[in-house]
Amino acid sequence: MSILDVTLEKLAVEIPGATEILYRFKLDYKQHHSLPLRDAITEYRADKQSVIEEFERLEIRGKIRPDFSQYSEKDLVLYIVTHYHNVHRKQLPELIRLASTVEKEWGHDPLCPVGLSQCIRNILEDTLAHMDKEEKTLFPMIIQSNWDMAANCMAIFQFEHGEHVRSLKKLQRSAHNFQLPTNACSHWKALYMGLQAFITTMRDHIHLEDTTLFARMPDYLSLSSRS
Numbered sequence: 737m738s739i740l741d742v743t744l745e746k747l748a749v750e751i752p753g754a755t756e757i758l759y760r761f762k763l764d765y766k767q768h769h770s771l772p773l774r775d776a777i778t779e780y781r782a783d784k785q786s787v788i789e790e791f792e793r794l795e796i797r798g799k800i801r802p803d804f805s806q807y808s809e810k811d812l813v814l815y816i817v818t819h820y821h822n823v824h825r826k827q828l829p830e831l832i833r834l835a836s837t838v839e840k841e842w843g844h845d846p847l848c849p850v851g852l853s854q855c856i857r858n859i860l861e862d863t864l865a866h867m868d869k870e871e872k873t874l875f876p877m878i879i880q881s882n883w884d885m886a887a888n889c890m891a892i893f894q895f896e897h898g899e900h901v902r903s904l905k906k907l908q909r910s911a912h913n914f915q916l917p918t919n920a921c922s923h924w925k926a927l928y929m930g931l932q933a934f935i936t937t938m939r940d941h942i943h944l945e946d947t948t949l950f951a952r953m954p955d956y957l958s959l960s961s962r963s
């Protein structure tokens with residue numbers, strides 16, 4: 737079955753990241769939830785090839801897991817920026833948009849995750865600051881094998897990773913452990929699926945940096961036991 741035959745609602749609630757693409761191409765999955773993607777593209781005069789390429793990119797991102805032992809530090813950094821930093825930069829604004837919509841439309845429901853959009857905004861702010869700092873300071877040091885300087889600031893990044901993990905737990909609590917009412921709309925379903933995908937991506941990201949990138953530093957084990 738081609739992705740073009742799948743309805744907008746199915747895409748929105750079953751593929752993490754799909755709502756961001758649908759929203760960007762102005763394919764209204766709320767209003768035309770039962771429309772297959774092919775018909776929606778025609779209806780909204782979207783660029784078919786570009787939409788397909790965006791979905792293919794999402795699929796590839798979820799499947800490929802390279803053998804990092806073959807990667808140089810530069811390749812590893814490039815992989816992290818492309819597959820995690822740039823992905824979070826897209827994921828989080830979309831999750832804020834979905835959470836704001838759900839809070840506005842479902843404020844009367846006891847399961848409504850009141851305050852969730854603000855919780856995601858805080859995470860966005862912290863994550864952007866952390867990633868910018870990595871890209872401007874730590875990563876260039878690692879690429880240039882400037883290990884002494886990298887070792888000096890590594891404890892700060894490890895500490896912030898711990899803070900991020902705590903924020904992810906708070907995020908899950910704010911979303912009532914992703915418990916949905918039986919009559920939840922597609923926005924709400926997409927929000928919780930997207931949040932779970934974000935949490936998985938963020939955990940993978942932190943794990944890869946802590947256990948693979950930082951571990952390239954000489955004396956890493958003695959350094960990390962000190963932090």
Ligand SMILES: [Fe+2]
Pocket residue numbers: 816820821867870941945
């Ligand atoms: Fe990072």
Ligand SMILES: [Fe+2]
Pocket residue numbers: 866870893897942945
């Ligand atoms: Fe990091």
